Each structure stands twice: as structure tokens, then as C-alpha cells.
Amino acid sequence: GGIITQTPKFLIGQEGQKLTLKCQQNFNHDTMYWYRQDSGKGLRLIYYSITENDLQKGDLSEGYDASREKKSSFSLTVTSAQKNEMAVFLCASSIEGQVFFGKGTRLTVV
Amino acid sequence: GQQVQQSPASLVLQEGENAELQCNFSTSLNSMQWFYQRPGGSLVSLFYNPSGTKHSGRLTSTTVIKERRSSLHISSSQTTDSGTYLCALATYQGGRALIFGTGTTVSVSP
Numbered sequence: 001g002g003i004i005t006q007t008p009k010f011l012i013g014q015e016g017q018k019l020t021l022k023c024q025q026n027f028n029h030d031t032m033y034w035y036r037q038d039s040g041k042g043l044r045l046i047y048y049s050i051t052e053n054d055l056q057k058g059d060l061s062e063g064y065d066a067s068r069e070k071k072s073s074f075s076l077t078v079t080s081a082q083k084n085e086m087a088v089f090l091c092a093s094s095i096e097g098q099v100f101f102g103k104g105t106r107l108t109v110v
Numbered sequence: 111g112q113q114v115q116q117s118p119a120s121l122v123l124q125e126g127e128n129a130e131l132q133c134n135f136s137t138s139l140n141s142m143q144w145f146y147q148r149p150g151g152s153l154v155s156l157f158y159n160p161s162g163t164k165h166s167g168r169l170t171s172t173t174v175i176k177e178r179r180s181s182l183h184i185s186s187s188q189t190t191d192s193g194t195y196l197c198a199l200a201t202y203q204g205g206r207a208l209i210f211g212t213g214t215t216v217s218v219s220p
Contacts, residue, residue, distance in 0.1 A: 033208065042196070042212040090153065092208075097141030097160070097200035099208055103152040 002027035004102035006091050012108045019078040021105045023091030029100075032074040033092040036060055037104070043090065049074055081109045113137045114199050116211035123187045123218045131182040131214045133197035141200040142173045142180045147213075148193045156182070156195075187218045 004025045013019045025032065033048040045058030047066035055066050063085075065077040078085060086109055091102040117132045133142070141160040145153045157164050157171035159180065164171045168187075173180040184191055194213045201209065 035210075043210040045208070094200070094208070097143075098155075098158040099143055099198060099200070100155065101145075101153040 002029075002100070004091055004093060004100055006089075006102035006105050008105060009103070010106050010108070012110060013078070013081045015081055015083055015109055017078075017081045017109075019081055019107070021076045021078075021089050021091075021107075023074045023076070023102055024072055025074075025091075025093040025100075025102075026072065027093055027095065027100065028071070029093035029095045030071070031094045032068065033094070033099075034058075034064075034066060034074065034076045035090040035092065037088045037090055046076065046089075078107070081107075083109050085109045113201075114197065114209045114211040116195075116197055116214050118214060119212070120215040121217070123191075123216065125187060125189060125218055125220050127187050127218075129184045129187060129216065131184075131195050131197075131216075133180045133182075133199075133211050135178050135180075135199050135209075137199070137201050137209075139173075139175055139178070139199060139201065143198045143200070144171055144180070144182050145196045145198065146193055147196065151193070153196070184216070187216075189218045189220055192216055192218045 007022045034046040035043040044060045046060045049068040052071045067075045088104045144156040159171045159173045168185045170183040196213045197211045199209045
């Protein structure tokens with residue numbers, strides 16, 4: 001079986017800072033996603049990518065950039081961290097509609 | 111309106127009771143997946159079930175495409191079943207790859 005690895009597990013940043021979250025998958029899946037999970041708000045899609053170098057905006061893309069330079073990796077950048085940014089960021093990959101998630105990066109902005 | 115609706119929002123059970131969680135969707139279905147999440151934990155895939163019925167231990171998932179619904183049945187609930195259950199619909203309409211319901215929070219007491 002494969003695995004999705006997100007780094008770091010915990011990220012503490014300062015308000016206004018640019019922060020990058022990384023995700024690697026060894027499933028060889030084409031499609032990858034970044035979701036944000038806030039307490040009581042479910043999952044919201046930030047960006048997804050259907051292949052290397054492809055980027056598609058989700059509902060929550062403002063304030064974020066993404067990069068898919070290799071099929072196996074998908075990174076997310078918070079362009080200017082805000083205090084309401086505190087959430088868990090989940091990376092996922094999928095094949096034929098079946099989705100697999102990483103364990104998440106918990107972001108705290110101080 | 112919301113394309114994936116889960117009900118109930120929360121559920122309190124006595125150990126040993128059965129429960130049925132519902133997921134109704136208003137858009138065309140490519141696939142349906144159920145996830146489980148403990149507080150502070152990662153998302154664990156329970157079922158990938160585009161149609162029909164699947165079983166795993168005390169859990170049963172049934173997806174009826176014509177009726178635009180999927181259900182998750184928990185039989186003989188245990189305290190370890192406590193957590194949040196999320197359904198996710200995969201659809202390729204309008205560029206949205208995966209749509210999540212807002213979840214059902216289950217609390218099982220001894």
C-alpha cells in the first residue's frame with residue numbers, strides 16, 4: 001500500500017509570515033488535493049491538481065498558492081499568515097474517485 | 111444550496127445501540143466514500159462505495175444512486191465508535207473533484 005506524508009506535522013508561524021506546507025504520496029496517483037479543516041466547519045477545498053504542473057482553485061484559494069512540480073508532491077503556501085488561519089491542513093490524493101488522506105499539518109499563527 | 115447533506119448532525123448512543131447515518135446528495139455521483147475521524151485524529155477511510163451495499167465488521171454502507179443517498183449503519187455500537195463520520199461525493203461537474211458533507215458527530219457512552 002501507499003502512504004501520504006505531510007510535513008511538518010505542526011507549524012507555528014507569525015502573523016504576516018509566508019509559510020509552506022509539503023505533501024508527498026507514493027501511490028502514483030494523478031490527482032492531489034489540499035483541504036482546510038476548521039473546527040465545526042467541515043473540510044473546504046483550497047487547491048487541487050489533476051496532474052504534474054496543473055493547478056485548480058477550490059472554494060478557499062484566496063491567500064494561498066500551490067505548486068505541483070512533480071507527480072508525487074504537492075505543496076501549499078500560505079502567502080501571509082493571519083490569526084484566523086489556525087486550522088488543520090489536509091493533503092489527499094485520489095484515483096477513480098477514491099480518496100486517501102495524509103495525517104495533516106496543524107497550523108498555529110501567533 | 112449544499113450539494114451533500116448529512117444527517118443527523120450529532121448522535122448520542124448507549125453502548126450496544128444501533129445507528130444509521132445518512133448522506134443525501136443533489137448532484138450526479140461518480141463515487142461515494144465514508145470517512146471516520148477521532149477528535150484531533152486523521153481521516154480514516156471506512157468505505158469506498160459508489161453503489162450497492164458493503165460490509166466491514168459492524169459497519170454497513172449502502173448507496174442508492176437513483177435515490178441520491180448513501181447510509182452508514184453502525185450495529186452494536188461501542189465507545190470506540192465515538193467520533194465524526196464524514197461522507198464525500200466525487201463528481202466531475204463544474205471542476206469540483208470531491209464534495210464533503212459537514213459530518214455526523216457520534217458519542218457512545220458506556
